[in-house]
Amino acid sequence: MTAVSAGWPQAAGPPPAPAPEQATPQQATPQLTAPPNGPAAPPAPENPGLIDEMGKVLEKSLSILPTLKSPSETFDDLNARAKDAAKDAGESLSRLAKPASMATGRLICPVSANGASDCKIAADKLCQSKGFKEGKSLTTDSVEACSAKVLIPGRTRKPGDCRTDNFVTRALCQ
Numbered sequence: 294m295t296a297v298s299a300g301w302p303q304a305a306g307p308p309p310a311p312a313p314e315q316a317t318p319q320q321a322t323p324q325l326t327a328p329p330n331g332p333a334a335p336p337a338p339e340n341p342g343l344i345d346e347m348g349k350v351l352e353k354s355l356s357i358l359p360t361l362k363s364p365s366e367t368f369d370d371l372n373a374r375a376k377d378a379a380k381d382a383g384e385s386l387s388r389l390a391k392p393a394s395m396a397t398g399r400l401i402c403p404v405s406a407n408g409a410s411d412c413k414i415a416a417d418k419l420c421q422s423k424g425f426k427e428g429k430s431l432t433t434d435s436v437e438a439c440s441a442k443v444l445i446p447g448r449t450r451k452p453g454d455c456r457t458d459n460f461v462t463r464a465l466c467q
Contacts, residue, residue: 395431396423396466402433402459410459420466428464435459 400419402410412430420428439455
């Protein structure tokens with residue numbers, strides 16, 4: 294019986310390298326990495342693509358937006374605004390609720406520069422006589438006042454013989 298066994302080739306060639314776990318320090322293969330203290334490889338040049346550019350635009354737009362508040366901060370802000378609104382409404386109502394009173398009397402309305410009666414001045418004076426600051430006329434009365442010449446029998450009435458006087462009789466005072 295003949296035994297078949299694997300053998301070494303007969304041709305002269307380089308001897309096979311030993312397995313890495315069996316290698317001795319003299320037979321170790323050189324490492325291809327750079328030494329730890331050596332110069333580092335330069336970084337690859339930046340070549341931004343569409344996705345990178347869109348990411349940059351999104352980051353910029355998010356930095357512009359205000360930060361969102363937590364729910365408790367939002368409620369605190371709303372409560373503060375509601376308190377301010379209630380305070381303002383209360384002040385407005387207190388201004389409206391100041392007691393307004395009516396003053397009665399009879400005060401002539403002075404004639405202004407254009408010839409019309411100015412009853413605002415008369416209403417203010419009527420209210421000031423009652424202890425208020427100002428007033429608005431509510432009721433007025435008009436009277437025709439004529440000179441005694443009109444009473445002369447047989448005399449014809451002329452345009453300047455009579456005038457109309459206006460009076461404030463009731464005013465709303467504040």
